[in-house]
Amino acid sequence: MGTGDNITLPPLLKSQPPPHPRYNRIVRIISFLLLILCLAGCQHSGQKNADAVRQGVIDHLAKAKFDVSAMDVKVADVKFNGEQADATVAVTLKGKSDSVPMSFKYHLEHQNNQWVVVGRTGETSHGGGQADPNAGGANPHGGAMPPAGGGKMPSPQDLPPATKK
Numbered sequence: 001m002g003t004g005d006n007i008t009l010p011p012l013l014k015s016q017p018p019p020h021p022r023y024n025r026i027v028r029i030i031s032f033l034l035l036i037l038c039l040a041g042c043q044h045s046g047q048k049n050a051d052a053v054r055q056g057v058i059d060h061l062a063k064a065k066f067d068v069s070a071m072d073v074k075v076a077d078v079k080f081n082g083e084q085a086d087a088t089v090a091v092t093l094k095g096k097s098d099s100v101p102m103s104f105k106y107h108l109e110h111q112n113n114q115w116v117v118v119g120r121t122g123e124t125s126h127g128g129g130q131a132d133p134n135a136g137g138a139n140p141h142g143g144a145m146p147p148a149g150g151g152k153m154p155s156p157q158d159l160p161p162a163t164k165k
């Protein structure tokens with residue numbers, strides 16, 4: 001090719017008019033609105049997860065003056081019902097993998113964009129579970145169970161005199 005050669009464009013590129021001047025502005029506005037819509041959808045669904053519920057339980061334990069830095073708090077199960085949730089939480093000592101977890105059931109409500117414990121539900125299981133003293137059955141320590149109404153304390157006159165050693 002020499003210095004005086006003219007370069008011609010193919011006919012397809014010559015015939016297209018330039019884009020409309022407002023075209024880029026319209027594309028930017030539509031993209032921005034779609035981004036806002038996607039982020040709003042993600043924000044709502046992000047609050048219904050076990051991590052948010054776990055943080056609510058940790059906040060509740062810290063408010064009750066428990067040392068949460070020494071605890072491993074794991075959410076075993078969560079059931080969401082609109083703005084409320086029921087969670088089963090397992091708590092163990094941090095660093096003690098062989099310890100049996102204590103299990104608690106909490107009722108939470110979604111308030112001010114966070115989960116807040118409003119009460120406890122059901123039974124609490126400590127390790128292998130606790131025996132219900134009112135359930136009857138044999139006393140594991142041998143001997144008979146006291147009467148259901150409980151006994152009265154003896155009066156001081158019925159006690160033997162104290163002796164000095």
